Structures are given as structure tokens and as C-alpha cells.
């Protein structure tokens with residue numbers, strides 16, 4: 569099913585000016601067919617995402633809610649506090665997935681944070697545990713120290729930064745790749761002439777070509793939009809890319825655009 573591989577990024581731009589836009593965007597996303605809502609304590613929108621879940625006709629058990637633990641809650645006890653706060657804000661008894669938002673290797677607490685996640689999963693407060701922005705060395709460290717590899721790693725991924733090596737590592741270890749900023753976030757990538765050419769060939773839009781490319785690579789993409797029509801167009805489309813299209817889009821690789829997980833710190 570398409571909605572298992574395309575989730576909704578709840579951090580819509582419009583919410584930064586008007587927080588109720590987080591609620592209306594999540595509500596319309598559920599109405600157009602999304603079944604995964606990606607949020608985080610740091611987005612400061614979990615109250616509104618929870619309101620959308622309470623208001624929708626979609627049954628709770630059909631919705632996958634993902635939250636994340638921010639840097640300021642790294643550490644064993646702090647991580648538990650973070651999850652409890654998210655549950656209170658979301659007004660939910662459990663979340664479907666919880667991720668460590670960034671590794672912050674300098675402060676060196678992601679292993680303790682992971683231990684807390686394992687315990688909270690075992691206690692039934694989280695269904696699936698994972699991470700975000702982890703490099704292979706961080707993933708390996710978790711597995712070595714706790715015996716448990718994350719089920720998910722949510723990372724920057726789009727045609728300009730295809731994450732080929734990391735995806736191969738994920739495949740080897742049974743980790744689901746989730747793509748943040750799957751459309752490259754800024755309009756520039758979407759205007760790339762290569763994407764325009766492939767879109768023209770398939771009678772689709774460059775955005776749909778990018779999302780089809782994610783599907784081809786087996787990554788779950790999390791596009792954000794506050795516009796119900798764009799939300800719909802990002803989920804319901806038929807584009808079958810051929811090998812040449814994939815090669816052309818893979819050829820757009822130019823490296824990471826956003827923060828480097830080896831050094832980035834946010835709290």
C-alpha cells in the first residue's frame with residue numbers, strides 16, 4: 569500500500585506562523601489517505617498533531633505516529649521524560665515509533681538514550697524504536713553496546729543526496745530508511761531540468777518523479793505540505809520509472825545539503 573511508504577511530515581511551514589495549521593494539515597493529510605504522521609518534541613506541534621488524531625474518523629490503530637527525542641533530553645532518565653512529555657502532548661497512551669533525533673556524538677549520551685528507549689518499548693509505551701541522522705559508526709555502537717540495532721534511521725535523502733552507502737548498510741542490517749526533506753525542501757531541486765524532463769516523459773510532476781524515485785529505492789519518504797491538493801498529489805500518483813530514469817536521477821548526486829550528523833548539535 570502506498571501509504572506504508574509515503575508518510576506525512578507534520579512540520580509544515582505554515583505552522584510556524586499559525587500553530588493551528590499543524591492541526592489542519594495533519595487532519596487533511598489523514599483525510600487524503602496518509603497513515604504515518606512524523607512529528608518530534610522539538611517541532612512543538614505535538615499538541616496539534618494529537619488534536620488531529622482525536623478529530624479524524626481514521627481509527628487510531630490505523631495511524632502510525634512517530635516522535636523524536638531532542639538533544640536536551642539525551643540521557644537515560646531524560647529520554648524517558650521526553651517520551652512521557654510527547655505522550656501527554658499527543659494525548660496518546662503509546663506512540664508507534666520513537667527515534668533519537670540526532671546522535672550528538674560530542675556529548676556522547678546516545679547509548680544511554682537508546683537503553684531508555686529499549687525499556688520503554690518493552691513496557692509498551694513505544695511500538696518500534698529507531699534513530700534519526702545516525703551514521704554507520706553510531707548505529708554499530710548501539711548494536712555493540714546494547715545488542716539491539718535500530719529498526720529505523722530517518723535521514724536527509726533526496727535526488728541531490730541519495731544516501732547510497734548508508735542505504736546499503738541499512739539493507740544489510742534490516743533497518744528501514746526514512747527520508748526527510750524528500751523533496752529537497754527548497755524549490756531549487758524541484759526545478760532541476762533532469763527532473764522536469766523525466767516528469768514530461770511520464771506526464772507527471774517533478775515532485776511525483778522524486779517520490780517515485782524514493783519508492784524505487786525502498787525508502788519511506790515524509791513529504792510535508794500544508795496544502796491538501798499537494799498532499800493528495802504527493803500520495804496518489806502513478807509513475808513507473810524505468811532504469812534510464814533512475815540512472816538519470818541518481819546522477820544528480822551532489823552531496824549533503826543540510827546538517828552534518830557528525831557535528832550538528834541541536835537541543
Ligand SMILES: NC(=O)c1ccc[n+]([C@@H]2O[C@H](COP(=O)([O-])OP(=O)(O)OC[C@H]3O[C@@H](n4cnc5c(N)ncnc54)[C@H](OP(=O)(O)O)[C@@H]3O)[C@@H](O)[C@H]2O)c1
Nearest residue numbers: 577578579606700748749750751752753791792793794798
Ligand atoms: N529527522 C530530522 O532531522 C528531520 C529534519 C527535517 C525534516 N524532517 C521531517 O521531514 C518532513 C519533510 O521535510 P521538509 O519539510 O524539510 O522538506 P520537504 O518535504 O522535502 O519539502 C517541503 C516543501 O515542499 C513543498 N511542497 C510539498 N509538496 C509539494 C508539491 N507537490 N509541489 C510543490 N511544492 C511542494 C512544501 O510547500 P507547501 O507546504 O506550500 O506545499 C514545502 O515548502 C518534515 O515535516 C519533518 O517531519 C525530519
